[in-house]
Amino acid sequence: MTGTAYDPQNIFGKILRGEVPCHKVYENEHVxxxxxxxxxxxxxxxxxxxxxxxxxxxxxxxxxxxxxxxxQIVARAAKAAFAADGVAVYQYNEAAAGQTVFHLHVHVLPRHEGVSPRRHVDGMADPAVLAQHAERIRAALAH
Structure with a gap:
């Protein structure tokens, strides 16, 4: 246990409740x-x-x-959607390990040989680009 209580006002809690929009690619009863x-x-x-x-x-x-x-489902679809060479899966626990949103979550990043990931703090992406990327992953999920 972490000793710190879960705060339902975190951004992912708000997304789960529909209070904040997101570019959804997949959903089931659990995730x-x-x-x-x-x-x-x-x-x-x-x-x-x-x-x-x-x-x-x-x-x-x-x-x-x-x-x-x-x-696994999302990683396969993201790899296909972006013709990636591989997929990185990251999960951080507590601030000392790099966690910034305190609701359990896993990062799935399509990766290409020789291309380094961007810095996470370089700013927010264009929502239209995110919508296009979400559509690509949803299309890959449908196949």
Missing amino acids: IAFMDVMPQADGHTLVVPKAASRNLLDADPAALGHLYAAV
């Missing part, structure tokens, strides 16, 4: 996946469980199986 607004690569997607937890350290183990099954 939602949407475009990261500060993408480190084209197609950078976040997969977020609907169950409340700060991170891996306090998550219900049953939720983790649903989460990572969805990560």
Whole structure:
């Protein structure tokens, strides 16, 4: 356990409740996946469980199986949608490890040989570009 309580007012909690819009690519009863607004690569997607937890350290183990099954689905689609050479999957736990939003989430980044990821703090992406990227992933999911 982290010793710190889950705060339902975090941005992902607000997205889950429909209070903040997102560019959704995938959803089932356990998870939602949407475009990261500060993408480190084209197609950078976040997969977020609907169950409340700060991170891996306090998550219900049953939720983790649903989460990572969805990560696999999204990673395959993102790789195909962006003709990527590979896919990086990142997950951070607590501020010291780089976590900035305290709702469990997994980053899925399509990666191309010789192309370094962008810095996550370089600013928000154009919403129209994010919408196009989301559509590409949704199309790949449909195949």
